[in-house]
Amino acid sequence: MSPRADAVRNRTKILDAAREQITLQGPDAGMDEIAAAAGVAVGTLYRHFPNKTDLVGAVLTEHLDRVADDIEAARERTAGGAKAMDEILGLVERVLEASATDHAVKAAARLLGAYPTDELVEDRTGTAFAELIQAAKDDGDLHGDVTVQDFYLLINTAPTDQPPAVRSRWLTLVLPGLTARGR
Amino acid sequence: MSPRADAVRNRTKILDAAREQITLQGPDAGMDEIAAAAGVAVGTLYRHFPNKTDLVGAVLTEHLDRVADDIEAARERTAGGAKAMDEILGLVERVLEASATDHAVKAAARLLGAYPTDELVEDRTGTAFAELIQAAKDDGDLHGDVTVQDFYLLINTAPTDQPPAVRSRWLTLVLPGLTARGR
DNA sequence: GCCTATCATGAACCAGCGTTCACGATATTG
């Protein structure tokens, strides 16, 4: 039995609304608010997702996928001749910039740090990222012992709720530890 | 009319219990729990503090005072011949170590970053800290444009809820940005 | 030792939030 047509329609409406609300308010967005934004009753949310954790998880997984795509694209640009370190810096700035506006990617980024090596996306992300890092090391732009985990750690501790000037100052303070250390 | 004897006794019992509970669980400690720990009814809390925010604020202010004392002591040790940079590193490590165990200083540290130049303690802390920083710059141990705010920023972004190994790794990554930058 | 202002008590109140469930609506199948 394939699912009813209006059911799939509602499912996407719910995911859209959840994405929107979590983007605006973070995972603290109420189920009532998400339901209202979707033009649906609360009970309908629970027909499609057993509990809030699962709904939020679905949205955050989407975001992790987008980040993974971004990283793989950067890896391919590097293979095409771009400087690895530039791509890495671009990635970091992009994620940080997004985290400042979008509460969803902020929460998603936190997931990356929380489940160090467990997730599916993690594997996709991790290997592509590791290749980028290795390439930057070969260019001499990155200190030899820097790992993927180090980047996750830094991204997780970034002051995403501070004004742009503070965020950029933070980057200035932190980046040298990845490159010029020990010099 | 001076306050009744049992009233002042209860006030300190409440502050003691609040300090203890906030140390253990952070500012999320329930009013009921604090009251129970103080051996007092909830209503008594509200006789001494109009709301939870004020009670928590009182406890955190105490902690900020302790940090201020620590900084001034370091300043005086420097005046007595100690290396300024060593004192600064000691301070940072001490605060970070405490933040990992004590949820109260963690929350207090967050206050430092949140109210950049407003607080009374802030002034006491800020000037003493600024002198330390200047001394370290004179020794050539600190990059010229580093400010007190930079330290607050870094302390605020420290991964206090991570295991010791991660915390020390974070320090290794971040410290070079204060010293060897631009070299 | 009384008398009253001060203080303590804790059950009750209220608001927010995730979750459930009995009922009505509706898409799909034959």
Next chain:
DNA sequence: CAATATCGTGAACGCTGGTTCATGATAGGC
């Protein structure tokens, strides 16, 4: 066009956690 399984509804539930208030106790002055 039934017949039914699937789906949607939203009021109600339970829990948590801060806050209040009518009532009773008691410290301290006369």
